[in-house]
Amino acid sequence: MIEHLPPELITSLQNITGFHEERFKEVHRSDELVTSIRINPKKISGEQFDAYAAIPWNPYGYYLPQRPMFTLDPLLHAGAYYVQEAASQFLWEVLRQNYQRSAPVTALDLCAAPGGKSTLLSTYFTNGLVVANEVIKSRAAVLEENITKWGNMNVVVTNNDPQQFQRLEGFFDVMVVDAPCSGSGLFRRDNEALEEWSISNVELCRKRQQRILQDAYTCLKKEGMLIYSTCSYSPAENEEMVDYILQHFNVQPVRIAVDKDWNITETISEAKQGYGYRFFPYAVRSEGFFVAAFLKNDGTVFTDSIKGNVAAATTKETAEINKWISYARPVCFFKIKDTILAMDAAQMQALSAIRSNLYVKKAGVEIGEIKNKGLVPAHALAVSEILNHELPSVEVSKEVALDFLSRQEITLENIKPGWTVIQYNSLPLGWIKVLPARVNNYYPVEWRILMKTK
CATH class of the missing domain: 3.40.50.150 (Vaccinia Virus protein VP39)
Structure with missing residues (x-):
C-alpha cells in the first residue's frame, strides 16, 4: 500500500x-x-x-x-x-x-x-x-x-x-x-x-x-x-x-x-x-x-559477407552429437575452444558477423564436450528445443525435482547406468549420471535453488 x-x-x-x-x-x-x-x-x-x-x-x-x-x-x-x-x-x-x-x-x-x-x-x-x-x-x-x-x-x-x-x-x-x-x-x-x-x-x-x-x-x-x-x-x-x-x-x-x-x-x-x-x-x-x-526511413542494409570465423565440429564429433539431438531443420555444429555448440544453419552467416564485432556470451545451444568416452552433455542441451527425447530419462516427484534443482544428492532406484535426463511433469530439468553406487547431480551450481525447500 x-x-x-x-x-x-x-x-x-x-x-x-x-x-x-x-x-x-x-x-x-x-x-x-x-x-x-x-x-x-x-x-x-x-x-x-x-x-x-x-x-x-x-x-x-x-x-x-x-x-x-x-x-x-x-x-x-x-x-x-x-x-x-x-x-x-x-x-x-x-x-x-x-x-x-x-x-x-x-x-x-x-x-x-x-x-x-x-x-x-x-x-x-x-x-x-x-x-x-x-x-x-x-x-x-x-x-x-x-x-x-x-x-x-x-x-x-x-x-x-x-x-x-x-x-x-x-x-x-x-x-x-x-x-x-x-x-x-x-x-x-x-x-x-x-x-x-x-x-x-x-x-x-x-x-x-x-x-x-x-x-x-x-x-x-x-x-x-x-x-x-x-x-x-x-x-x-x-x-x-x-x-x-x-x-x-x-x-x-x-x-x-x-x-x-x-x-x-x-x-x-x-x-x-x-x-x-x-x-x-x-x-x-x-x-x-x-x-x-x-x-x-534512412540508412543502409548490412552487406558484409563475413564467413568462417567459427570452427566446425569434425565428422566424428558430428556423428556423436547427432545421437543426442532431434531437429526438423539443418543444424550447424561449431566449436569454441573445446565446447561444441549448435545453431540453425540458416543463421550461421549472421552469427559470424555478430562474433566478429561483438562480445558473445552465448550462441545457439551449448551441446557439451567430446571426451574419451563420448559426449559430456551441457545443461543447455537438456532444456533445449533440440534435445532428442528418445534419450534415457526418469520422471520424478516435485520433492525429488526440488532436491535436484538445489543440487542435493538424490536417490533413484532401478535406473540404468549412464547419462539420464531428469524430468518433472514430462519436462527436462537437466542431467544426472547414474553410477553403480550413486547418482551424480549435474545441475549448474550457480543456478541452484538456495531457498529452503522442505
Missing part, C-alpha cells in the same frame, strides 16, 4: 490523456497486485490454463489468481513459462500487426536483462534470429540463464555497450529498446523504485535513453522497426522521448490498432504528433508501461 506518491509525478501527469488522479492514487493505495505469466509453447500447452483469464494481446499470456512461490516451482526452472507483466507482453501485438511470424527477421533486444522481451521475440519469430544484449555483466549472466532455460536455439546473448552496435550498421530488422528508466510504473511492487524516484533521476534516465538511441540507431536497417518502451509514467521518458526520436532521427511513427475493450490509452506527443501507448493499472490489469514504435 502506497499512501503518498511523489507530488512532482502527479503534477507531470495532469495533461496526459487517460490520467485520472484519484483513480491513480487509489490503485496505488490498494494491496491488490496482478500476477501474469507467458507460457513457452514449445514446452507446455495452454490447455492446462483454460481456467485462468487470458491476456488478450498475447496468445500465450495468462493471469494467475494469486502469486505462487515461483522459485519452488520446477516448471519455472524447466523454462515452461516466464513471469512477465501483462503490459510488457503487448510487444507481441506490436509485432503481430507488422510482421509475419515466419519472416526471417533479425531482431535486437538492446537492453535485454532479465530476458522477458527476448524470450518473447524468440518465440514470435519462428525463422528469425534474436540478439539479446545486456551491458551490465552481472545482469548479462541472469539474461543468459533465462535464455538457456527457455530453450530456443535462435538466440545470441551479447554483453556490449550500445555504442558497439555501430559496427553492425544496417544489420537488424527490428530493434527493441526497453530503456532503463525511473521505474515509476513499478511502484506497487517495488518499494525501492518509489524510494529512489526523483525529478532529477527522471532527467538522468531521459539523457541515458537519448544516448542509448543515438549510439545504436545506425545498426537498424532502412525500413526497420524501432520499438521503444519504459516502465515509467513520466512524460519526460515517454511522450517527450517520442518527440525526441521524431526530431533527431529520420523515422515515422507507427500507429497500433488497439481494441477498445483492452483499455490501453493511446497518447499523441505534443510537438511531433507521434503515437504512444500507456498502460494505467486502474484501467488495465498490469503495472505501468509505455510503448511506441517507429519505422526507419
Whole structure:
C-alpha cells in the first residue's frame, strides 16, 4: 500500500490523456497486485490454463489468481513459462500487426536483462534470429540463464555497450529498446523504485535513453522497426522521448490498432504528433508501461559477407552429437575452444558477423564436450528445443525435482547406468549420471535453488 506518491509525478501527469488522479492514487493505495505469466509453447500447452483469464494481446499470456512461490516451482526452472507483466507482453501485438511470424527477421533486444522481451521475440519469430544484449555483466549472466532455460536455439546473448552496435550498421530488422528508466510504473511492487524516484533521476534516465538511441540507431536497417518502451509514467521518458526520436532521427511513427475493450490509452506527443501507448493499472490489469514504435526511413542494409570465423565440429564429433539431438531443420555444429555448440544453419552467416564485432556470451545451444568416452552433455542441451527425447530419462516427484534443482544428492532406484535426463511433469530439468553406487547431480551450481525447500 502506497499512501503518498511523489507530488512532482502527479503534477507531470495532469495533461496526459487517460490520467485520472484519484483513480491513480487509489490503485496505488490498494494491496491488490496482478500476477501474469507467458507460457513457452514449445514446452507446455495452454490447455492446462483454460481456467485462468487470458491476456488478450498475447496468445500465450495468462493471469494467475494469486502469486505462487515461483522459485519452488520446477516448471519455472524447466523454462515452461516466464513471469512477465501483462503490459510488457503487448510487444507481441506490436509485432503481430507488422510482421509475419515466419519472416526471417533479425531482431535486437538492446537492453535485454532479465530476458522477458527476448524470450518473447524468440518465440514470435519462428525463422528469425534474436540478439539479446545486456551491458551490465552481472545482469548479462541472469539474461543468459533465462535464455538457456527457455530453450530456443535462435538466440545470441551479447554483453556490449550500445555504442558497439555501430559496427553492425544496417544489420537488424527490428530493434527493441526497453530503456532503463525511473521505474515509476513499478511502484506497487517495488518499494525501492518509489524510494529512489526523483525529478532529477527522471532527467538522468531521459539523457541515458537519448544516448542509448543515438549510439545504436545506425545498426537498424532502412525500413526497420524501432520499438521503444519504459516502465515509467513520466512524460519526460515517454511522450517527450517520442518527440525526441521524431526530431533527431529520420523515422515515422507507427500507429497500433488497439481494441477498445483492452483499455490501453493511446497518447499523441505534443510537438511531433507521434503515437504512444500507456498502460494505467486502474484501467488495465498490469503495472505501468509505455510503448511506441517507429519505422526507419534512412540508412543502409548490412552487406558484409563475413564467413568462417567459427570452427566446425569434425565428422566424428558430428556423428556423436547427432545421437543426442532431434531437429526438423539443418543444424550447424561449431566449436569454441573445446565446447561444441549448435545453431540453425540458416543463421550461421549472421552469427559470424555478430562474433566478429561483438562480445558473445552465448550462441545457439551449448551441446557439451567430446571426451574419451563420448559426449559430456551441457545443461543447455537438456532444456533445449533440440534435445532428442528418445534419450534415457526418469520422471520424478516435485520433492525429488526440488532436491535436484538445489543440487542435493538424490536417490533413484532401478535406473540404468549412464547419462539420464531428469524430468518433472514430462519436462527436462537437466542431467544426472547414474553410477553403480550413486547418482551424480549435474545441475549448474550457480543456478541452484538456495531457498529452503522442505
